[in-house]
Amino acid sequence: MKTYLDCIPCILRQALATARLSTNDEKIQEKILDQVMSFLINSARNNPSGETLTPPHIGRYVYRIIKEITGCEDPYRDVKIKYNQIALNMYSGLKDTVKDSPDPLSTAIRLAIAGNIIDFGASGGQFDLDATLKEVLTREFAVHHYDLFCDSLSKTKTLLYLGDNAGEIVFDKILIEEILKMHKLKVYYAVKSVPVINDVTIEDANEVEMNNVSEVITNGSDAPGTILDLCSREFLKIYNNADMIISKGQGNYETLSEENKKNVFFLLKVKCALIAGHLEVNAGDIILKCGGANQ
Amino acid sequence: MKTYLDCIPCILRQALATARLSTNDEKIQEKILDQVMSFLINSARNNPSGETLTPPHIGRYVYRIIKEITGCEDPYRDVKIKYNQIALNMYSGLKDTVKDSPDPLSTAIRLAIAGNIIDFGASGGQFDLDATLKEVLTREFAVHHYDLFCDSLSKTKTLLYLGDNAGEIVFDKILIEEILKMHKLKVYYAVKSVPVINDVTIEDANEVEMNNVSEVITNGSDAPGTILDLCSREFLKIYNNADMIISKGQGNYETLSEENKKNVFFLLKVKCALIAGHLEVNAGDIILKCGGANQ
Numbered sequence: 001m002k003t004y005l006d007c008i009p010c011i012l013r014q015a016l017a018t019a020r021l022s023t024n025d026e027k028i029q030e031k032i033l034d035q036v037m038s039f040l041i042n043s044a045r046n047n048p049s050g051e052t053l054t055p056p057h058i059g060r061y062v063y064r065i066i067k068e069i070t071g072c073e074d075p076y077r078d079v080k081i082k083y084n085q086i087a088l089n090m091y092s093g094l095k096d097t098v099k100d101s102p103d104p105l106s107t108a109i110r111l112a113i114a115g116n117i118i119d120f121g122a123s124g125g126q127f128d129l130d131a132t133l134k135e136v137l138t139r140e141f142a143v144h145h146y147d148l149f150c151d152s153l154s155k156t157k158t159l160l161y162l163g164d165n166a167g168e169i170v171f172d173k174i175l176i177e178e179i180l181k182m183h184k185l186k187v188y189y190a191v192k193s194v195p196v197i198n199d200v201t202i203e204d205a206n207e208v209e210m211n212n213v214s215e216v217i218t219n220g221s222d223a224p225g226t227i228l229d230l231c232s233r234e235f236l237k238i239y240n241n242a243d244m245i246i247s248k249g250q251g252n253y254e255t256l257s258e259e260n261k262k263n264v265f266f267l268l269k270v271k272c273a274l275i276a277g278h279l280e281v282n283a284g285d286i287i288l289k290c291g292g293a294n295q
Numbered sequence: 296m297k298t299y300l301d302c303i304p305c306i307l308r309q310a311l312a313t314a315r316l317s318t319n320d321e322k323i324q325e326k327i328l329d330q331v332m333s334f335l336i337n338s339a340r341n342n343p344s345g346e347t348l349t350p351p352h353i354g355r356y357v358y359r360i361i362k363e364i365t366g367c368e369d370p371y372r373d374v375k376i377k378y379n380q381i382a383l384n385m386y387s388g389l390k391d392t393v394k395d396s397p398d399p400l401s402t403a404i405r406l407a408i409a410g411n412i413i414d415f416g417a418s419g420g421q422f423d424l425d426a427t428l429k430e431v432l433t434r435e436f437a438v439h440h441y442d443l444f445c446d447s448l449s450k451t452k453t454l455l456y457l458g459d460n461a462g463e464i465v466f467d468k469i470l471i472e473e474i475l476k477m478h479k480l481k482v483y484y485a486v487k488s489v490p491v492i493n494d495v496t497i498e499d500a501n502e503v504e505m506n507n508v509s510e511v512i513t514n515g516s517d518a519p520g521t522i523l524d525l526c527s528r529e530f531l532k533i534y535n536n537a538d539m540i541i542s543k544g545q546g547n548y549e550t551l552s553e554e555n556k557k558n559v560f561f562l563l564k565v566k567c568a569l570i571a572g573h574l575e576v577n578a579g580d581i582i583l584k585c586g587g588a589n590q
Binding site for chain 1: 300301303304305307308311321324325328329332333335336
């Protein structure tokens with residue numbers, strides 16, 4: 001998905017929020033905004049190669065600018081630890097919810113989508129996890145390729161799960177556990193190689209013991225999405241050979257939606273009007289979409 | 296009030312909205328955002344004179360950039376006509392509300408504040424006039440210098456009323472009519488000299504026949520507020536000699552709040568978190584504040 005003009009103010013809002021987590025010095029925060037604006041004018045949309053720059057392409061540069069200026073490698077580290085812990089404290093209750101439901105797999109999918117609300121990029125940290133959980137358990141899907149999902153799962157030997165955010169990763173683990181109860185398959189769980197916003201890295205995977213249910217791999221990149229051109233060879237080998245891919249959240253959708261791969265399933269809660277427009281749904285909607293299927 | 300870093304994304308959001316009203320050409324909209332960002336980097340906050348640049352200082356330049364690039368002098372003309380008409384259609388009902396209330400002046404003040412929700416700058420055109428009217432008639436004031444207001448009014452021979460937005464001007468007229476029922480005084484109603492956002496100009500004053508209740512004057516400026524340094528001599532003479540000044544809305548508050556003038560009364564609905572912070576109130580609050588009084 002391309003970067004729209006509406007993304008510009010949103011990128012600056014996110015840059016300011018991250019600048020404030022990285023330094024208390026208002027002069028440096030101002031310098032960051034200036035450099036981000038300078039980047040947006042000079043480079044972002046005048047891409048000489050003609051390649052479509054998605055919001056995560058831009059986000060990657062913005063977070064690099066902030067790191068370079070402040071020296072702060074992981075401004076969201078505390079936020080990530082906090083939300084991993086909050087979600088871990090919910091784990092046992094969520095497991096009961098799944099177990100006691102008429103269709104545990106479907107419920108686990110809903111919970112994984114609810115966890116996607118824990119977002120310090122698009123949502124700017126303004127979310128209500130409890131209310132979202134309640135809502136997502138009963139809300140109708142705007143896109144619901146559940147039959148295709150189950151069918152794909154039944155034929156899958158190797159599943160690649162593209163992680164999104166800290167906190168949310170606990171909900172991902174519950175979905176993976178539910179899948180493993182029903183199917184014997186190899187699961188890879190991909191995290192970012194370098195901290196960017198509150199996206200999961202190896203530290204988050206360790207905190208929630210994701211390696212108990214999957215092989216945790218890094219994608220080789222520092223983009224808040226999955227930009228294949230920037231991913232490592234090792235990751236791409238797994239990506240290309242996986243029978244099925246579960247892609248969580250907006251950043252992964254923005255970077256992979258144009259691939260139109262039949263074996264990719266996008267699980268997300270729509271948090272912005274532009275993605276809603278791209279998916280032809282409404283902001284707030286929940287999505288389980290097969291990458292190769294029409295709506 | 297100074298321009299905060301948080302204003303930057305908001306200014307860009309407003310610039311994009313105005314760009315879209317000025318032209319359908321996305322390339323030109325993009326050029327506008329680029330030039331606004333370039334202005335924000337190079338000039339906006341590196342003011343060589345050391346003068347505090349308020350958001351209306353910046354807004355003035357932004358709207359100049361958009362006019363220069365698109366040639367569109369008044370992108371909000373249709374919006375303004377529409378909201379003047381909507382408010383005029385409400386006029387008779389609002390007059391009844393005032394007449395039937397236990398304190399008609401207080402009710403007219405509340406209505407004038409409710410009308411302040413008609414805002415295509417801060418609110419970006421996202422507002423619900425009917426809901427706001429209902430709410431503002433009963434909501435408690437966060438700052439309520441009503442006694443000072445009535446006292447000042449009783450001693451006033453010359454009142455200057457600083458207008459804000461189209462549509463809202465009809466609510467201003469109702470308040471002026473109520474004041475004139477109680478006090479014999481000369482009223483000047485000030486409008487902007489040049490279109491900027493949906494701020495009132497002479498055309499709007501004519502559309503709602505504001506000259507029936509006041510002498511309509513222009514302030515000599517194209518800023519979406521009242522920047523005294525940019526106002527005409529004629530306006531400043533009236534401003535300096537008025538016994539009392541009613542200042543409507545955020546733009547006028549942002550530009551006049553530091554004057555600390557005892558005879559200025561700010562009437563506004565707080566539409567952004569930064570103004571809320573400056574006033575030590577909450578976003579959404581309603582304000583009747585004497586410029587020279589402590590809260």
